[in-house]
Every structure is written in C-alpha cells, then in structure tokens.
Amino acid sequence: MLIEQLHYETTPRYNFPLLKDIDLPRRFIELSVESMKDVKGEVLNVHGEIFQDSLVNGDYEDSIYIGDPESPIRVIQVRPIRDDTPIIAIDASNIKIGETDRGILCAVRGAVIWNRKRRYRYIRIGPFPFYINAENRDEILHLLRKHHIPASNSSSLTEIQIKLGSLIENWIQINVCRSSNRSIILIDGSLTANRNSDSLNMYMQMLRSAREKENSILAFSKMTKLRVLGRRVLNLHLKYRPPWILTIDDFQPFNLHLLGDIYIAKFTERGYSFRVDIDHTLPDEEKIRAVKRLLGNDSVFQSYPESLRLAHIYSTFTANEVIGIQRFISQQFGIKIISQHNFRRSLFGPYGTEMDD
Amino acid sequence: MIEAMKLYKKTGNTIQIISFPGEDVSKGCYLIIEDESSGKSMIVQVIDIQFANVPGVMEELLRNSFPEENIKGEDVDPLDVTSHILYIQDARLLICKIHGTIKDGKIISDSSWLPSRTRSSIRRLSVKSLIDLLEINGGLPILLGETDESTEFSINAMALDGKLNIITGKKGTGKSHLSKILVLGLIDHGATVIVLDLNGEYTHLNLTSEGDKNRYYRRIHVFTPGSNFKVTLSQTGLSVILKILTHALSLPGTSCREFRRIWKFLEERRLLSLHELGEAIRNWRCNQHIKDALYSRYYALLHSNFFTDNEYEAITLEDVFSKTKYGGAIIIDLSNSSPLDRQIVVEYMLGKLQDLLSLNKIRPVFLFAEEAHLYLRDTYWDDIVTRMRHFGVFTTFITNQPNTIKENIYRQADNVFLFNFINEHDLQIISKAARVDVETVVSIVRDLPPHHCLILGNVVKDFPIVIKVRPLNVQTGGHTKLFFTVNQRDYQLSTSEAYRLAGES
Ligand SMILES: Nc1ncnc2c1ncn2[C@@H]1O[C@H](COP(=O)(O)OP(=O)(O)OP(=O)(O)O)[C@@H](O)[C@H]1O
Ligand SMILES: [Mg+2]
Numbered sequence: 001m002l003i004e005q006l007h008y009e010t011t012p013r014y015n016f017p018l019l020k021d022i023d024l025p026r027r028f029i030e031l032s033v034e035s036m037k038d039v040k041g042e043v044l045n046v047h048g049e050i051f052q053d054s055l056v057n058g059d060y061e062d063s064i065y066i067g068d069p070e071s072p073i074r075v076i077q078v079r080p081i082r083d084d085t086p087i088i089a090i091d092a093s094n095i096k097i098g099e100t101d102r103g104i105l106c107a108v109r110g111a112v113i114w115n116r117k118r119r120y121r122y123i124r125i126g127p128f129p130f131y132i133n134a135e136n137r138d139e140i141l142h143l144l145r146k147h148h149i150p151a152s153n154s155s156s157l158t159e160i161q162i163k164l165g166s167l168i169e170n171w172i173q174i175n176v177c178r179s180s181n182r183s184i185i186l187i188d189g190s191l192t193a194n195r196n197s198d199s200l201n202m203y204m205q206m207l208r209s210a211r212e213k214e215n216s217i218l219a220f221s222k223m224t225k226l227r228v229l230g231r232r233v234l235n236l237h238l239k240y241r242p243p244w245i246l247t248i249d250d251f252q253p254f255n256l257h258l259l260g261d262i263y264i265a266k267f268t269e270r271g272y273s274f275r276v277d278i279d280h281t282l283p284d285e286e287k288i289r290a291v292k293r294l295l296g297n298d299s300v301f302q303s304y305p306e307s308l309r310l311a312h313i314y315s316t317f318t319a320n321e322v323i324g325i326q327r328f329i330s331q332q333f334g335i336k337i338i339s340q341h342n343f344r345r346s347l348f349g350p351y352g353t354e355m356d357d
Numbered sequence: 358m359i360e361a362m363k364l365y366k367k368t369g370n371t372i373q374i375i376s377f378p379g380e381d382v383s384k385g386c387y388l389i390i391e392d393e394s395s396g397k398s399m400i401v402q403v404i405d406i407q408f409a410n411v412p413g414v415m416e417e418l419l420r421n422s423f424p425e426e427n428i429k430g431e432d433v434d435p436l437d438v439t440s441h442i443l444y445i446q447d448a449r450l451l452i453c454k455i456h457g458t459i460k461d462g463k464i465i466s467d468s469s470w471l472p473s474r475t476r477s478s479i480r481r482l483s484v485k486s487l488i489d490l491l492e493i494n495g496g497l498p499i500l501l502g503e504t505d506e507s508t509e510f511s512i513n514a515m516a517l518d519g520k521l522n523i524i525t526g527k528k529g530t531g532k533s534h535l536s537k538i539l540v541l542g543l544i545d546h547g548a549t550v551i552v553l554d555l556n557g558e559y560t561h562l563n564l565t566s567e568g569d570k571n572r573y574y575r576r577i578h579v580f581t582p583g584s585n586f587k588v589t590l591s592q593t594g595l596s597v598i599l600k601i602l603t604h605a606l607s608l609p610g611t612s613c614r615e616f617r618r619i620w621k622f623l624e625e626r627r628l629l630s631l632h633e634l635g636e637a638i639r640n641w642r643c644n645q646h647i648k649d650a651l652y653s654r655y656y657a658l659l660h661s662n663f664f665t666d667n668e669y670e671a672i673t674l675e676d677v678f679s680k681t682k683y684g685g686a687i688i689i690d691l692s693n694s695s696p697l698d699r700q701i702v703v704e705y706m707l708g709k710l711q712d713l714l715s716l717n718k719i720r721p722v723f724l725f726a727e728e729a730h731l732y733l734r735d736t737y738w739d740d741i742v743t744r745m746r747h748f749g750v751f752t753t754f755i756t757n758q759p760n761t762i763k764e765n766i767y768r769q770a771d772n773v774f775l776f777n778f779i780n781e782h783d784l785q786i787i788s789k790a791a792r793v794d795v796e797t798v799v800s801i802v803r804d805l806p807p808h809h810c811l812i813l814g815n816v817v818k819d820f821p822i823v824i825k826v827r828p829l830n831v832q833t834g835g836h837t838k839l840f841f842t843v844n845q846r847d848y849q850l851s852t853s854e855a856y857r858l859a860g861e862s
Pocket of ligand 2: 532533534
C-alpha cells in the first residue's frame, strides 16, 4: 500500500532547472519499501550506531602514486573568472540505523546544492531506509549492477550499504549532468574506474551527458591517499601562492582507467590541497578554465568549494535524524527497537524497566 | 494522535518526562504518573519545559544557519521520513518536582519510590482534580480566581487563621488587588481585618467601580488619623504613649523616666490632657536637656493631630472594633500622614491591639500591612511572628520590595502569594521562605503574567498552584499621587461622606 503513496507531488520549486527531470528509479523506492516490510516483527539493535560517520567507497584509494622524479610537473596559477556560471554540487551519504539477527538496516540520502550568483539552494533526496538481509541481497545487487554500480556476489552487507549510497549519488549525478547547461558540476570522489568494470560505463555515460550540455565536471577527493613526491596530497605546500593547480604529465597507473586528468589543487593559503579530476577529453585550456570559473563563482573555504561542502553537510545524517528514522521505522513497520541509550529507550518506550536515580 | 508522555529520569525529587509535539503542558501544571503494577500514583508539577536534548540537534541547527542567507530548498522525501525527524527534534523535556504520592485514594508525601517506566502512564492532572484530592476549597471558601483550565479557585479562610502570610511581586502586578480580595473574603466570613493602608487604596472597598454602594458598604470603616481618627491621652494610656515616645520618637531612657513622672503627676490630679502636658513639661524641674527633649516630642505628638483633648472628637479602638462584630474591615488610611505620624499611629494601633487582645476585649484580628518597612519599627517584626501572633494578630505583609521583609518572616511564613519577579536578587530572597521550593519558584515566578499568582504553603497544602486572580468590582483609587488631580475634591468628599454614613450605622 505504501507503493501507491509514492506518487509524490511536484511542489513548486526554487527554479532548479535540473529538478524537472528528477525521477527516482521506481525499483529503488520499491525495494526500500519492500525491504522495510521485511523487517516487521524483528528486534532492532541500535546502540552505538548513530555516532558513526557515513562509510566511504574506498575502492580506488590506495592505488595512485605520483612521484617519479622524472615526471615533468607543471604548476599553473589560476585567476578566478567571475561570469555567473552556475555551480552545482552533489553528494550522498549512507548510515547504519541498526541491525537485526538477519541483517542490517541503513539509510541513504543524496543532496544537490545549486549556487547561482552565490545564492545557494538545496534539494535533498531521501532518506531511503533499506533493510539488507540474506533474502534480498541478491535483488539489491541486481539493482546495483543494473545501474552500473560494481558489486560482486561476495559483497558484505556493509559494502552493499555503501553501494546503495553510490547508486543514489551516481544516479543524481547523471540527472544533474543531463538537465543542466554550461554549469560547473562538482562531485565528491574521483573519475577513476577499474578497467572493464561497470563503473567505467557509468562514468562514461555521465561525462558524455555533461559534455553534450557543455557542463564541466570537477571531482574532488577529500580523503585521498594520493602521494606526490612522497607526500600526502592533503599536506602539499609549494612555494607558489594559491590558488594554483598542479599536474603531472604522462601519468597512467596500472590497471586503472583514468577518465579524468588528475590535478592537485590548492585554492587558499589556509587549508589542505585536494585532488581534482577533470574530464580527460576536454581540451587543456577548458580544464583550467573550469577551475577558474569555479573560483570566480563559488566561495572557497579552507581551499574547498563551498557548494560541495554544503552538499556534504546536507546529505550527512545527524544523530537526531537517525532517531527520527528509527521512529519512522518503528511506527510504520512495527519493529521493536532495543538500545542501551536511555534517551532512545524513552522515546520508543516500553522495552526497559530500570531507571537511573 | 499524540504520543504518550514518557518517563525519562528521576534524581532526588525531580522527575524528567519526555513529551511530544501537541501535548498541552505548561509550566506550573500538574501531571500524574500512574503505576498500575504498584497501585500508586505520583503527583508531579512541571516547573520547566526544555528542548529534549536530542542528539545532533545542534548540528541540525548549525546546518540550517549559514551566515550569508537562509539557504532555501526542499526535500524529495517520498516516504515522508522527514516528518518523523521533525517530530523528534520537537520533543520536549518536562522538568517536574515530585509533590506526593496517591495511595488508596489518599495523598501521602512519599517521593522515594520509582514508578515503572514501562507500566506507568502519564497524564495531566487538572487543578480541579487536585483541589478535590487535597480538599483545599472546603470550609469557608474565599474565591481568589481561576486556574489556567478556567476552573474557579478558592481557598479556605480557615487556612489563613492564625497564619502569617506574604504577598509579594514586582510593581503593579496585582498584589494589593489580591490583598483586597482576601480582606473582603475574610470579612464575608465574619472576621475583623485591619489594613494599614499606606496609599489610601482600600478606602473605597465599599463602593463599586461605578461609585454605587456595594454589599460591603457598612462593613468597611475608614479611619484617617488626624481627621476622623483622634484619640485622647487617657484612652491611650501610659504604656502605649511610652512606646510611641521610645520607638516612634526615639526619646532616650532618662527622658522617658521623667515623662513617666510627669504623666503620673497629671494622672493623679486627673489633669491628663495635651494642654496640661505641655504646661507640666514647661514647669517641670529637671535637666534642661531632658526638658528640651520632652518638649520636642510633645510638639511632635501635638502636630500629629492624632491626639485630642476633646472627648467628643476622640474615638476608642474598642468602639471601632465593636463596629466589626459581624465582620468588617478597619482601614487605617495613612496616605496623608507624614512618616513620623505614620509611626505614631502604627505604634498606637499595635500597642492598643496587644492590650485589648491580652485582656480578651476583642477577637483575634487579621492585619494587612502594605510596605510595612515604612512604618514598622525593627523590633516589631519579631514580635509579629511570635508574641502578637500568640495574642491573635495574624499578619499579611504586602510589598514589592521583598528585601524589606525580615528574613525570619520568610522562614516563618505559612502562605506566600507570589506575583511576577524577574530580578535575580528578589528571587533569591523569596527562596528563603520555608514553604518554597527554590527551583519551582525561580522557574515559574519569572514567567507569571500580570494578575497571575503562584500560591504556596498552607492554603494549597504545599502544592504550588498558579492562578489568575479574579477582577474585583470595587473602586480602587489611591494610586500614585499626582499633582494635577482634577477630581481631588470629589475624592475627599466621598471619603468623609462614606465615613459619615458608615458611622451612623
Ligand atoms: N486580577 C485582576 N484583575 C483585574 N485587574 C487587576 C487585577 N489585579 C490587579 N488589577 C489592576 O491592576 C492594577 C495594579 O494592581 P495593584 O495595585 O493591585 O498592583 P500592586 O502589585 O499592588 O502594585 P504596587 O506594587 O504599585 O503596589 C490596578 O489598577 C488593579 O486594579
Ligand atoms: Mg500595591
């Protein structure tokens, strides 16, 4: 019966050109609801879960080192171009809500921040709760692969949770790329895929859509383990005054397909340097120009674009949201919740007797 | 449907309860925690309402407050999870004080047991049910006003009998108004009330606000010292005169002894009068210093206009009291008296009262004293709570400066009627009252709207109750004196006229 209620209305929107086309994969929502029905009558253990951060897809993290002294290094100083280019940032997060004897309950949510002339607007998509267990994992894996999220049959439940986050994220990315024009699109992560993998397809599709609409995609890695000259990228300081970007020519790592050129960027004196991947097929001047336009049209805080920071903040779950989701589940699907945390026990009622005096 | 309130925590006699949006609770209201398994119920009072410390709300608020502008946006939330999140964010924590336990339909003062979290249900306890449980309104009711559920609220006049009361609150909140309700309520039940009326605001209690006679018309007796209230020296008696000289006029001991001799001298010759007193001092053979001292006091008495040699002009307190045999108020209008004259009159009143009471010549009285620090000498405060109470003077102090009431009065007060206070220092002082729970007072009194009052003590059997004091259809008058008062003349006319009419009864 819940499926029927899913025809959510298209309420008046804040002039997001990109939202007209937002239409979640029906199967995704159905799976969410169906999996939740599965949880009925179970006992959900929730203690300790809510303080955990969103899990990150770390698939390609370790593999890239730049540091061959022979490689020619170029540092390009970038001057901001202020031309009112819209900046659009996308992020998604996932969180574990609790676990039962049979599986884990998690939730995923995506966020888009749209910065036009430095006025920020957001749209949040979700949260979508999922109950992942042995019975439905194959079906979820199938859904993931169908949307080009690489998922092996041996994936753990936690890996599946992360991939559900990637699914909604990638799917929002593609939608945004298709529906925006001449914008800078910021995504969290890299443009790197395993050769011959599903994700390669997915990235190619996204970049193609972006190019068709003259959008430029910049992918920012926050937690990169990329090393340049033997040092972590995050701590790289050069004698040049920011903003600058650094690139290493002729770099092609083993067994990875780079859909983007890798740059190291440092936009402000304070803060870290980041890895930025820019669509490989763009002419070099275009790549640099995209960075310049980003700097000219978005705020930068501690060397990180504000839009992307907001997208991260808006998608991340706070502790009270987790409690709210637990309440939603307990009310809508009649699950019992057990917690060692008094507050939540009080919220969800009669599963404990002792009181602390 | 609103989700039921839930027990969260108990520390000492404080209980914390979680309530959800839509629950109609406010500071001061009572809740009952019914624990079926133990057959007991706990009565608690909400003294503070806070946001429940839902984890992560801080991040939530920070997320939604960016300096540049409020970021607008929307949620695509087909499952409507967001409404649940908002519901959680709006959960409230009710800080409650335990006031007692109901067992077998009786209230006992046990706060040590723990209601079960799982098997108790929490609901609002209407003040009406509480009143019924406590049997507060039986006996001789005085209607004070209504509770926030619009049920009438009365106290039992018997709960004021023999008691010491304080009415306090910041300026203009309705203290004198409540005091008038108490005065009229007491005389309704046949009591004698004396009001030391500093501002002359009780003088028209016998008239409606339209100026017509009301049912108290013959029961309110206004006495204005120096005008319709004068006494002779012989009625006053040596002991009371000596009190006036020592306390109001600070006559030193040696001079007092000399005065006593003069008094005896005149008394023996049946020559006790103001005139003869003056002559006697002039001709008395004594130290010049003493003579000067006596003279200056003599003139103070003379100029007070309170004393007279004319027996027809004078009245006795016994006469005054006889008018209140079936209940009545004696209003001593001090509004036109100088500070010195006020002290003389108050010394007289209290001295005489003690005399009459100790001789069993009058019944016990209820004394209402407005801003008593302006005329009550230091040593009387202790007297009032000890000796005078024993004789039958039951005092109510009314003030907007709580620090002017001596600390031991607070400690001994049986009933405290509190109006709004915001000043931290004032709240501190009130908290010294024995009947007062500091946290309750500090938290509730600060938010009281005008004309609302928190009642503590005997009259509410120590269950603090907030009421809205009822209006009163009497002429108030007597407010801050203005220089340009158009109807000054009318006002004075009606006072004397009122007295004349009352005197004829
Ligand atoms: N319960 C009430 N209903 C209607 N009017 C009221 C009520 N209480 C007080 N008032 C009115 O409010 C005004 C102030 O009340 P009142 O004189 O009793 O205040 P107060 O606290 O004694 O002030 P002060 O500190 O100046 O002595 C008066 O005009 C009075 O008639
Ligand atoms: Mg007053």
